[in-house]
Amino acid sequence: xxxxxxxxxxxxxxxxxxxxxxxxxLSVAGFIVFTLITLLCLAAPLISLHDPNEMDMVYGPKxxxxxxxxxxxxxxxxxxxxxxxxxxxxxxxxxxxTVVALTIGIAWGSTAGFIGGWLDAIMMRIVDIxxxxxxxxxxxLLMTLFERSMLLLFIAIGFVEWLTLxxxxxxxxxxxxxxxxxxxxxxxxxxxxxxxFKHLVPNLIGPVIVYATLTVPAxxxxxxxxxxxxxxxxxxxxxxxxxxxxxxxxxxxxxxxLVFPSIFFSTTLFALNFIGDGLRDALDPKSSN
Amino acid sequence: xxxxRSNRLKRFVALAILTSFGGLVGSYAKSKSPVDRxxxxxxxxxxxxxxxxxxxxxxxxxxxxxxILNSLFEGLVNYHPSKDATVIPxxxxxxxxNEDASxxxxxxxxxxxxxxxxxxxxxxxxxxxxxxxxPSFGARYADFFYIIKNARAFHQGxxxxxxxxxxxxxxxxxxxxGLIGPFPHFLLMxxxxxxxxxxxxxIEKFGGLENRDSQWTQPDHFVGNGPFRLKKxxxxxxxxxxxxxxxxxxxxxxxxxxxFFPIEKYSTEEAAFRAGQLHYCYEVPLDRxxxxxTKEPETIRLDDYFGTxxxxxxxxxxxxxxxxxxxxxxxxxxxxxxVKYLTLGGERAANSYVYPLxxxxxxKEIFFDPTEAKRLIAEAGFPNGKGFPRLKILINTAENxxxxxxxxxxxWKDSLGIEVEIVNQEWKVYLESQNNLRYDISRSGxxxxxxxxxxxxxxxxxxxxxxxTGWKNDEYDRLLDQVNQTGNPDQRYALMQQMEAxxxxxxxxxxxxxxxxKFLIHPSVVGWYPKLLDHRPYKLVDLKAP
Numbered sequence: 001x002x003x004x005x006x007x008x009x010x011x012x013x014x015x016x017x018x019x020x021x022x023x024x025x026l027s028v029a030g031f032i033v034f035t036l037i038t039l040l041c042l043a044a045p046l047i048s049l050h051d052p053n054e055m056d057m058v059y060g061p062k063x064x065x066x067x068x069x070x071x072x073x074x075x076x077x078x079x080x081x082x083x084x085x086x087x088x089x090x091x092x093x094x095x096x097x098t099v100v101a102l103t104i105g106i107a108w109g110s111t112a113g114f115i116g117g118w119l120d121a122i123m124m125r126i127v128d129i130x131x132x133x134x135x136x137x138x139x140x141l142l143m144t145l146f147e148r149s150m151l152l153l154f155i156a157i158g159f160v161e162w163l164t165l166x167x168x169x170x171x172x173x174x175x176x177x178x179x180x181x182x183x184x185x186x187x188x189x190x191x192x193x194x195x196x197f198k199h200l201v202p203n204l205i206g207p208v209i210v211y212a213t214l215t216v217p218a219x220x221x222x223x224x225x226x227x228x229x230x231x232x233x234x235x236x237x238x239x240x241x242x243x244x245x246x247x248x249x250x251x252x253x254x255x256x257x258l259v260f261p262s263i264f265f266s267t268t269l270f271a272l273n274f275i276g277d278g279l280r281d282a283l284d285p286k287s288s289n
Numbered sequence: 290x291x292x293x294r295s296n297r298l299k300r301f302v303a304l305a306i307l308t309s310f311g312g313l314v315g316s317y318a319k320s321k322s323p324v325d326r327x328x329x330x331x332x333x334x335x336x337x338x339x340x341x342x343x344x345x346x347x348x349x350x351x352x353x354x355x356x357i358l359n360s361l362f363e364g365l366v367n368y369h370p371s372k373d374a375t376v377i378p379x380x381x382x383x384x385x386x387n388e389d390a391s392x393x394x395x396x397x398x399x400x401x402x403x404x405x406x407x408x409x410x411x412x413x414x415x416x417x418x419x420x421x422x423x424p425s426f427g428a429r430y431a432d433f434f435y436i437i438k439n440a441r442a443f444h445q446g447x448x449x450x451x452x453x454x455x456x457x458x459x460x461x462x463x464x465x466x467g468l469i470g471p472f473p474h475f476l477l478m479x480x481x482x483x484x485x486x487x488x489x490x491x492i493e494k495f496g497g498l499e500n501r502d503s504q505w506t507q508p509d510h511f512v513g514n515g516p517f518r519l520k521k522x523x524x525x526x527x528x529x530x531x532x533x534x535x536x537x538x539x540x541x542x543x544x545x546x547x548x549f550f551p552i553e554k555y556s557t558e559e560a561a562f563r564a565g566q567l568h569y570c571y572e573v574p575l576d577r578x579x580x581x582x583t584k585e586p587e588t589i590r591l592d593d594y595f596g597t598x599x600x601x602x603x604x605x606x607x608x609x610x611x612x613x614x615x616x617x618x619x620x621x622x623x624x625x626x627x628v629k630y631l632t633l634g635g636e637r638a639a640n641s642y643v644y645p646l647x648x649x650x651x652x653k654e655i656f657f658d659p660t661e662a663k664r665l666i667a668e669a670g671f672p673n674g675k676g677f678p679r680l681k682i683l684i685n686t687a688e689n690x691x692x693x694x695x696x697x698x699x700x701w702k703d704s705l706g707i708e709v710e711i712v713n714q715e716w717k718v719y720l721e722s723q724n725n726l727r728y729d730i731s732r733s734g735x736x737x738x739x740x741x742x743x744x745x746x747x748x749x750x751x752x753x754x755x756x757x758t759g760w761k762n763d764e765y766d767r768l769l770d771q772v773n774q775t776g777n778p779d780q781r782y783a784l785m786q787q788m789e790a791x792x793x794x795x796x797x798x799x800x801x802x803x804x805x806x807k808f809l810i811h812p813s814v815v816g817w818y819p820k821l822l823d824h825r826p827y828k829l830v831d832l833k834a835p
Binding site: 053055057058060061074075076234235236248249250252253254 | 554555556574575576577579580626629630631688691692694695696698699710711712
């Protein structure tokens with residue numbers, strides 16, 4: 001009897017997904033690592049003994065010591081402090097830009113998909129046109145036209161990352177619209193707005209979460225590419241991208257300037273990608289148990 | 290039989306593998322770096338900093354352009370390979386001046402030719418002087434020519450007839466130039482690229498005297514008179530010149546060609562040099578200086594260089610229009626620390642503006658003084674930097690400038706409590722911004738065009754195209770005119786010291802350090818001597834495998 005009840009226990013799709021996710025060791029590990037790094041970066045002022053912008057030109061660039069765990073840069077600034085503070089900016093850019101991309105993408109995609117017809121055609125052609133623009137040039141254009149600021153950086157990156165999401169959302173909506181349960185709801189006279197929120201949105205969340213987790217690392221990479229070009233974070237602030245850029249220039253003389261930020265950056269990217277992969281497998285109802 | 294055959298086969302295969310492997314090894318050993326091959330072909334591979342803005346001698350102002358123009362043209366007189374204050378004959382085979390050195394006559398060599406074969410005449414020189422002085426042409430270096438009689442009046446529109454300007458072609462091969470006063474250094478000045486002759490027919494063909502966007506500088510149209518001629522120019526990739534077969538002294542020219550590579554990133558350029566792709570690395574990344582000085586001292590060269598590194602203030606933008614603010618900013622830069630810990634190439638902190646020469650010393654200097662700076666910024670209405678707008682430091686894209694800018698950003702924050710941003714721009718964009726006063730504070734440098742303090746001081750004349758700060762001072766302009774009319778060296782220096790004192794009182798600029806030329810050079814380059822003015826007569830440079 002005991003066994004019988006166990007096997008016939010009814011679980012909601014969310015519970016199913018949660019169980020599947022827990023079984024995926026890589027993504028659990030990814031989740032733990034990412035949380036650790038984020039906490040470390042957030043607690044930077046408490047952990048690090050040094051101000052990230054405090055220069056000591058007399059001390060100059062030195063390899064790691066017990067005083068400076070990651071060594072110091074050309075101006076004698078503590079690299080440990082700079083890496084943690086850089087992480088705050090990189091992670092912030094990653095999440096903020098993803099939120100921007102999500103907002104635009106979902107609004108755009110669901111409007112196009114739900115209303116359909118000529119509006120859909122026009123909106124999706126706009127997406128196609130934006131797609132055809134080389135995105136890095138688009139960002140550079142935005143960054144040079146307007147005053148450079150962190151906010152603009154978030155928006156600029158979010159602005160190029162929403163396109164794929166809009167397509168995914170639209171595809172889902174178009175597909176879901178024809179589902180029998182939606183038709184049933186329509187026939188029963190449920191208000192279109194209620195249909196959207198009660199029936200369509202819950203079914204969208206899966207792919208959107210997956211895409212969002214995979215967008216965060218993509219955005220962080222884009223930010224580092226921009227910092228690499230000198231368009232991202234402005235000195236004296238640093239992000240992982242700008243630190244890696246500085247380090248790459250001085251790799252022969254001061255290799256630690258490249259090594260430490262790179263370890264942090266790539267670990268975070270790996271962790272986020274594992275989480276994303278795990279979520280995709282877990283949230284896909286068609287995937288096998 | 291079968292066994293034997295298979296053995297033979299094996300041996301054959303083994304042999305084949307061995308030979309092909311040996312061939313691979315052999316070919317690897319034989320493969321030469323681009324530098325080795327170029328040395329054999331006598332082609333000089335030069336890193337040349339930023340992408341050149343152009344090849345029109347009357348329009349460019351930068352050092353990368355100057356290096357290229359010195360290969361494509363030749364002036365009346367030429368640079369000596371090792372001595373800065375000595376000239377060697379160029380287009381002029383001899384010259385003479387009147388007693389007080391105010392009227393100069395040049396006798397041009399009859400065999401001088403343009404790269405298209407046309408004979409080079411005195412009229413070409415007159416034409417080209419007329420072009421740079423034409424008011425509507427708007428050359429930034431035009432004030433360089435104000436020492437010629439009536440040139441200033443013509444350039445400022447006071448006289449319309451160019452014939453009144455004292456530049457005369459007495460005949461096809463005799464050129465006479467009259468100056469507003471005695472000027473013994475005139476020959477040194479003539480080597481500068483703005484004084485090069487231009488091919489009048491070509492200029493006329495492509496829009497004439499006033500056309501700034503002329504197509505004559507395109508490789509297909511280009512006509513020069515130098516030891517080399519323009520072969521190809523691919524933007525951001527390469528500018529190549531090849532030995533000219535019409536140059537009068539072509540027998541002396543050893544090099545078959547020069548390739549100028551624009552590599553803005555110092556670390557990239559240094560990597561290219563190490564990989565054997567360049568004979569000459571234009572700049573050394575700051576972090577590599579110590580390595581070369583200790584490990585490969587024969588590769589690195591640290592030569593004195595006739596230039597000053599400074600920050601320009603845009604004096605038309607508040608609060609930089611207040612001299613007190615500018616002074617506070619200038620006084621709070623710790624120049625000694627910058628040269629000691631950052632630039633590392635033996636540069637000297639600049640407490641004045643003109644590069645110090647043996648016989649010229651400043652009478653006023655400004656030293657690092659954060660206390661006084663703090664007092665001044667409070668007096669100007671920004672106690673502890675309160676209410677001070679967020680200004681931007683404009684730099685051109687290069688690590689060394691960024692490193693210095695970051696340290697100055699920090700110094701200003703520490704001493705004055707003000708926040709500034711750093712903005713970097715690519716060389717051409719940066720030059721445009723600076724020319725159009727679209728900046729707050731701009732990283733700058735000035736390399737003296739000839740060995741005289743006036744080469745530094747003349748650029749801050751109110752009307753000079755190289756002023757680029759919006760700063761105007763009548764007294765300064767008056768003294769400059771006086772210098773140009775004074776022959777006595779002691780009097781000249783006294784006047785110039787006064788000019789420099791005015792500049793350092795008003796501070797449209799904040800001097801940082803006196804340059805040192807840091808570069809890497811391959812041992813095969815012959816004839817690249819240390820020079821205060823880094824101009825090279827390429828016709829006397831040679832390549833020899835060491």
